[in-house]
Every structure is written in C-alpha cells, then in structure tokens.
Amino acid sequence: MGIIGYGNTGSSFAKLLQPFEVTVLAHDKFKKDFGNSYVKEVTLEQVLEEAEVISFNVPLTAETHHMLNLDFLNKLRQQPIILSACRGKVIHTADLIIGLKEEKISGVCLDVLENEKLGSYTIDERQQLDELLSFSNVIVTPHIAGYSHEAFLKMATVLLGKLGF
Template sequence: MKILITDLVHPDLVSLLAERGHQVTSDPAISYKRLSEVIAPFEGLIVSTRLPIDKAIIDAAPNLRFIARVGSGMEHIDMLYAQEKGIRVVSSPEGNANAVAEHALGMLLALLRHIPRAVQEIRQQKWIREANRGIELKGRTIGIIGVGHTGTAFARKLSGMEMRVLGYDKYRNSTDLLYVTPASIQEISEQAEIISFHVPLTAETHYYLNRSFIDNMKNPFILINTSRGKVVSTVDLIDGLSSGKIRGAALDVLENEQFSLYTTKEKEVHEALMAFEDRVLITPHIAGWTKESKYLLSSVLLDKLSDLL
C-alpha cells in the first residue's frame, strides 16, 4: 500500500510500515497545493492538523482507503464526505490523553500556587511569601466538561487530590463515566470552582465558554482549556477576568495560534489577555506533546488499522 505522511511522526511508525511492505512517503513540509497534486496514487494518508483534508483533497484521491489522524481533533477533516467515499477515518486520542491530563494538572497547580510569578521574583532576588500564599485543591469542586479519553484521564489524576470531581458529557451515558460524579451543566454551574474543557471543536462547542456561560456560574472560577482554542471566546474570557468572575485561566490553546497572521484586532485582544499577567498562563499547544505520547499516538493508529496494514 502507498502511504503518505504529511507531518512529523515517531520514526517507529515509518519503519514499521516499511517492514510490513508498504511504500511510505514522508513529507512533513508538504503544502496544501502540493498535496492536492500528488495524492492521487496514495491509498493511505497520515496527518495531523496542519493541513485541511477537505472535499477537494478527498476528490483528488481516488485510491484513498484510510485517513489516520495522529492525535484527537478531527475538525480539519471532512469526515462525512470521506465516509461517503468509503474512506475509513481514525484518530488516536488515547495516545496523548495522559500527557494532556498531566499538563492540565500542572497548569492548575502553577496557577493556584503562583509558581511562575514566584520563580520570576526569585530571579529578581525578591523573597515574597505572603503575596504568594496559594490555594489547595483538597476539598475543591471541579467541573469537567467532556469526559472522553482526556477528560477521564484528568479526572483520574484529580481523584487522588481529594477533590470533588463533577463530570458532564452530552454524548456518553452517565453510567459509563469514570472517576467523576455525573452532573448536569446546571449542577456544574451552581457548584464548581474550577472548569476544565475536554471537548472537540464542533459547531456545538464553538465558544462554549461565552458571556452566558460565565454569567450562569454561581462562583468565581478558574478556567482550564486544553482542548481547542475556539471552545473559549477570548473576548468574553477577558471580560470575565476583568469582572473577577473568572479568577484565572490556564490555556494550552488559543483561537488563533499563528501569531504572525494576527490581525490588528487579534493583536489588541491578545495584549488585553496578557495584561492579566500571572492570572493567565498560556502554553503553546504542548499539553499532549511528550516523548511518550509521540510513540503512543502512532502505535494506537497501527492497532486501529491492523486489518489494513
């Protein structure tokens, strides 16, 4: 089988495919235009989120049998059209679920215990204790929205922190939810002091956190978003931080992660967000980016495509 890989993957994935007799072409810098020109003979396509796999690309690939997404988010793939064409589409969210969970926990602790600020103060030879008095997780209530692979992994970490963990997932039966107390959005809005999103980006989850969501929260809360940037309205997040309804935010994703392409308005919004300094922690979409997950993401795909590969 001829397989095209359009992003950097674990070398074991390439070598294992080659050992099984497949012809593997790896081009992690390929452009959308070039992909549309060369994809015709390929039967397998392994991608990340760098390029959209839309109707035009799929139409240009008459021999395509599968599209494998290294990771979880599928918003850049026209899944319905691919399935109409008889193309199998798989992803590997299991591969980096633990990595995302650890990162979310680390960001939460860093925010509540003022770790980045304290480290910076020490670099400036400032020994400040009282202003850096933190908040413990024990006894706190967190609401996890989206209890799939990453949400469950995060809940499992929190279960050892003696927290009260509420979980909501519209598409899973409450009896299937592990490490959480099943709850409605209303119950979460009334009880949670921390909100963590673990949902895919869809029309339904776009701007899930908006002014209405913030207003419905009974308690001031900490926000964690390690899912997709557009799940959170940055403008409404800024308003929530300004009013004090949002005490702090730990973000691994942004609405637009290409700083070089920012419009004047986007630059202004980002500067306004950064003005909250240590109340906002942002990392560059690295929650699922570990040495271990790089291997696991690929091995999960191989398992899911074992009948083809």
C-alpha cells in the same frame, strides 16, 4: 473540579485528580453512566453552579464553538478558574477578557488560543492577546501536549495497529 467533556482527555484528567481527593463533577452531553466513586456525573448547570475550577475537554463542533461566552459566564455561581486544553475556538476570547475584568472568573489557564496560528494574528487579535496576558491571573502555554515522548509512542502504536502490525 468541574470537567466539561468526559471523553479520553476528560476522563484521563479525572484519573489524575483522584489522589487529591477533590470532588469531581463531570458533564458530557453524549456519554452517560460514567460516574464512579470519585467522579459524579452531573448536568452542565451543576458544573456552572458548583465548580471552583472548570476544565474544558470538548471537541470543536458547531455546538461547542464559543461555548465559553458571556451567557456561560453569567450563569457561574462561583468565580472558577477556567482551564482549557481543547480547541481554542471553544473559548470566546473577547468574552473571556470581560469575564476577567468583571471578576466572574478567578483565573485562566489556556493551552491554546482562539486563533491557534500566532503568525496570522490580526491587529485586534494581537490586542486581545496582549490584554489577556496583562492579567496576573492568566497563564498561556504553547499547545504542545501531543508532542511528548509518550504521545509520539502512543500515536505510533495506534498507527501500527491500524496497519495490522
């Protein structure tokens, strides 16, 4: 399992994987010395070469905008499954579709799309979504991870803490 971005989400995901005894390869450009008994701190190149599943857990910045693009896909040595629960613009949808067609990746699980507002889709974006959903190895879920009872409780607790309560 390759994890790109080892902040709160990436490290929490790694903890969930521990009981499955998978090899976790984690890369974070800014965080260092986080490896432990089940997480191996690696370069991005090692993730691209070795991971059978790659999870994107990075914030959207100028540097991560369209991080998954044709160049990224062409560097893959395996045919990984791609997971993304971060901002949609980290994944370049048109290039992702090419990667699926050319079998550079085995499948895709997206919790968010490049344009996160379905009601504002252009004709081209709608066609891309329809094409993406036509693949049997693609799963798209609504971006609602922050709407669980636990997430609401944590947000309220953090807010109250910041207000001094």
